[in-house]
Amino acid sequence: MNLPNYEFLSAPIQLITVLHLLTLSLHFLAMNLLLGGVIIVLIAGIRKQWDDPTLVKFVKLFPVAMAATITLGIAPLLFLQLVYHRQVYAAAIVSGWFWLLVPAVALVVYYSLYRTSLKGDRTGKLSVPALLVALAGLLYISLVYSSVFAMAERPKLIHELYAQDQSGWVWNPAIGSYLLRWLHMILGALAVGGYWIGAIGKNSPVAYQTGKRFYVTGVAVAAVAGSAYLMTVPSLMQTRAIWVLGIGILSTLGSLHLFFKKKFCLSGMLLLGSMLTMVYARHMVRLLRLADTYRPDSMRFMPQWGPFGMFLICFVVVLVVVAYMVRLLITKRSAELSDSGAAN
C-alpha cells in the first residue's frame, strides 16, 4: 500500500541538534536554579542561617522556576524523541512505571512548592516539610531521567532487561553507567543554584555569601564528578568534545570571576555557555555509545520548511511578547508606585 512514510527528519539533523542542545541548556539552567535553590534554601532554613524575609523571597521564586523548568523541558524532549525515538521509547517502556511516575511526582513537587510559597506569603515562615517533599521529588525525577537516558544509550542492555521482565518495573541495574552522571548533575545544580541565590540575593550579604560558597564548592565537586564520569567514556577524549569541554571549564572560571566582581549578567551568560558545552559533551557521549547501532544522520531528510517557518516566526513573536509582558510588569508597577508616591 502506498502510504506516506513517517521515518524521516523534517529539518537537517544539524539544525535539530542545535535546537535540542540550546533548549536543553535552558532547561538545565532553570532546573538547576530550582534543584540547587531548594537544597541551599533548605540548608539555610534548617540551620537558621538566614532571616525569614530572605528565605521567603527565594521560596516565592520556586513555583516560577518549576514552571520554567517544565516549560523549557518540553522542547528538548521533543527534539530528542524526534531523533532518538527508538532508543528513548524502548528504555522508557522497560522502566514504564518509573517513567510514568515522573509527571505524577512533578505534580506533587509543584504543589509542595506552591504550598511553601503561599505559606511564606501568609506567615513569613519557611515550610520545611513541604520543601523536603519537593526536594525528594526532584531527586526522584532526576534519577529516573539519568537511569532511562543512560539505558537508552545501551540497546543491548534494553534487549536483555526486556527479555527478563516486561512489566515496566525494571530499574536500570547498570548503576555505574549513570551514578556519576547523575551526581555531576546534582552537584552542578548546587553550583548553578549558588549562582542564582547570589545573583538574586545580591543585596543581602548573607544570601550572596551563601550563594558564593555553594557556587565555588559546587563547581569544584562537580568538576571532580564530571572528570570521573569522563574516565568511563575514554573514547570521548579523542573527539572535539574534549576541546569544547575545555572551553566550558574556562567559561565556568570566567563566570566565577565575574560573579566575585558582582557582574551577574555577564557571569550568567558565561554560565549558560558552560552549560552548553556540558550538554554538547553529553550529546557526544550518546553518539559514541550508539555508534555501532545507530547514526542519526542516516535518517531520510524530507524538509517541511513551511511548518518550520511557522515555528520560527511564532518563537520570535512569543519571545518579543514575553519580553513586552515582563517590561509591562516592571515599568507599569514602578510608574504606578511613583504616581502614588507623587499623589501622597
Next chain:
Amino acid sequence: MIYPFWDVTTGYGILMATIAIIHVFISHFAIGGGLYLVVTEQMARRHNDEPLLAFLQKLTKFFVLVTIVAGVLTGVGIWFIIGLLNPLATEALIHNYVWGWATEWTFFIGEIAAALIYYYGWNKMAAQAHLIIGWIYFIFAWLSLVIINGILTFMLTPGKWLTTGNFWDGFFNPTYWPGVIMRTGVCIMLAGLYALLVAARQATGDFKARIVRYSVTWGLFGLALTTVTQRWYLSSILTTLTTKVLPGSILALRSAAWLAIVIGGLLMLAWVLARRLSKIIAGLLMVSGLVWFGSFESFRESVRKPYVITGYIYGNGVEVAKTEKYKKEGYLAQITYRTGDDGADLFRHACRSCHTLEGYRPLKPAFNGADPKFIASIIRGAHLLNANMPPFFGTPAEADQIAAYIYQRIDQRPLDQIYPAADLGRQTFALRCAKCHKPGTASDKSKSFAGQSTSDLSTMLDNLPELAEGMPAYTGTAAERNALVEYLQLLGKAAK
C-alpha cells in the same frame, strides 16, 4: 513491533483515559477560564466593581493552581503515556508534526508567562497593563488549541494526507474546523462551570446571585455552541470514516447527549438558586462536565477504532502500509524485542493493546472451555467479530501460537464440566456463536433456526466454514453440540 511492549495488568484504555480525560477537562478550562477572567475584569474595571475584582482575584489563584500545575503536568503525562502505550504511532506523529508541536510549545511559553504575570500582577500592575496581559494569555492559550487540534483531528480523519503526506493536508483535515469551534465552545462552557465552583463559596446575597447568573450565562452559551457545532463535527467524522459506527460509540455519544441535557438543567437550576447556590450543585455540575467530556472523548476514541491513526496505523501498532509484509513474513519476524516465549510475544503485539487475560476486556472468560483450534479461528477472523478489531495479518502458524498461549491460561475443562447441564446450551452458544451473532443485533440469526430439525441444525454445525467467510468449524464436545442444537431451536421458536 519495533518497540518493546509494556505488559501492564491495567488495560491500556483505562490508563490512557484516566490521564487524558483529566487533562482535557483542565486544559479546556485553561483557555475558557482565561477569556472569562479578562472579559469579566474589563467589565469590572469599567464599572469600578470592587467586589467583582476581588472575586476575580480569588478565581485567578484557583485558575493558576489548577491550570498551570495540574493542567500542564497531566499534559506531560499524556505525552509520556502515549510513548509507552503506542510508541510507533507517537513516533509517526512526532516525525510528521514536530514543527506543529514545537509551535504549540512557543505558545505554551507565552501562555505560562502570561498566566504567572497575570496572577502576580493583581494589585501590582496598572489596570490597563493587567488587562493586556489577560488578553495575551487568552490568545496564546487559544492558539495552542488551534495547533493541537490539528494533530488530534488528524489522528481521526487524516484526509488527503494519506495520499499526499503533506503537513498541511493532514493538519487542516476534514474535522479540523468543526473541532476548533466545538472545543472553543467547550472551553467557554467549562469556564462557566469552574467559575460557579468558586462562586458557590461566596456568602449568600446579591453579589453571589449576580456572579452565579453571569457564570451560568457563560456555561449555557458554551453548551449551546458546543451542541450546535458538535453536529457539524459528527457529520464530518461519519462521512469520512470508512468503518461503521459501533454500538459502543453510539452509547458514548448518547451518554454525552444526555449529559449535555443534565448540564443544561443544572445550569438552569443554578440560575434559579443563584443567591444561595450550594457547593453540591456546583460540584455536580463539575462532575457532569467531567463525565460529559469523558463520554465525548470516549466516542472520539472508539469511532477511530480499529486504528490509532485512521487508515495508517492500527490500534495494536500494526502499520497498514506493511500488511503485505506481515502476511508474507509473519509478525515474529518484525518483532524486534523478543522474550524467548513466541506465543507471549505474539499475544502482546497482536492482542494485548486492547485485551488483558483477566482484567480490562478480558479474554479468559471469553474463551473458558474453548479448544485451541476454535481460538485460532477466532484470531484469524478477528476483524469479522466487529468493526473495531484490527485484522490479524500474521501467519496461520502464528495464530495457532497465540491460541496455544491463551489456551494455556484459560479453564480447559469442557463446558459441560464448568456449567450445569441446564445452562450448557446457552453457554455453548455464548462461546461459539454469540461473538458474532449476538441476539438482538443486526447479525442475529435466530429467525433462521425456526422450524429446523435437530438433524438440520446438526448438519449446519458440521458445515459451518462453508456458510460464510471466517466461520470457525464446530470443534466442541458432543454434549455441548447437543445442548447447542436444543438452544438454537429455542432461539428459533422465540424469534418466530
